[in-house]
Amino acid sequence: MIVRDIKDIIGTEREVHAKEGQWTSRRMLLKDDKMGFSFHETIIRKGTKTHIHYKNHLEAVYCVAGNGEIEDLTTGKRHKIYDGVMYALNNHDDHNLYGGTEDMRLICVFNPPIVGTENHDGDGVYPLIEDKEQE
Structure with a gap:
């Protein structure tokens, strides 16, 4: 059984920040936990824009606080995000x-799981890291 308190993750290597400060990801389950997925709490800062294109991962996201929007760059369609919305x-x-207008608090699941150090590259991609030794 794995039990973790978010307070024990804040300020550690499991708390990763966007290079430009738009988000903070608190990685509660990682690849080494051997669950087959990773599980994160992510804070998206109000008034920010982040380009994301996970070419190596699938992600499900559930908003539990705040608000924002997601824009599909293939179709141009925008969807409002607020407490209770999943994408x-x-x-x-x-x-x-x-x-x-306020920070968004998102609960995120990634498949395959991330190892914990990933950050978006210039194309908005998380690299696929097979083992920590390959970082």
Whole structure:
């Protein structure tokens, strides 16, 4: 059994920040936990824009606080995000994520699981890291 308190993750190597400060990801379950997925709490800062294109991962996201929007860059369609809304990037969807009038608190699941150190590259991609030794 794995039990973790978010307070024990904040300020550790499991708390990863966007290079430009738009988000903070608190990685509660990682590949080494051998669950077959990773599980994160992510804070999207209000008024920000982040380009994301997970070419190597699928992600499901559930908003539990705050507001924002997601923009599908293939179709141009935008969807409002607020407490109670879930979206799934089931087709490696290229998108922009916008923080709204207040910070968004999102619960995220990744498959395959991430190892914990990933950050978006210039194309919005998390690299696929097979083992920590390959970082």
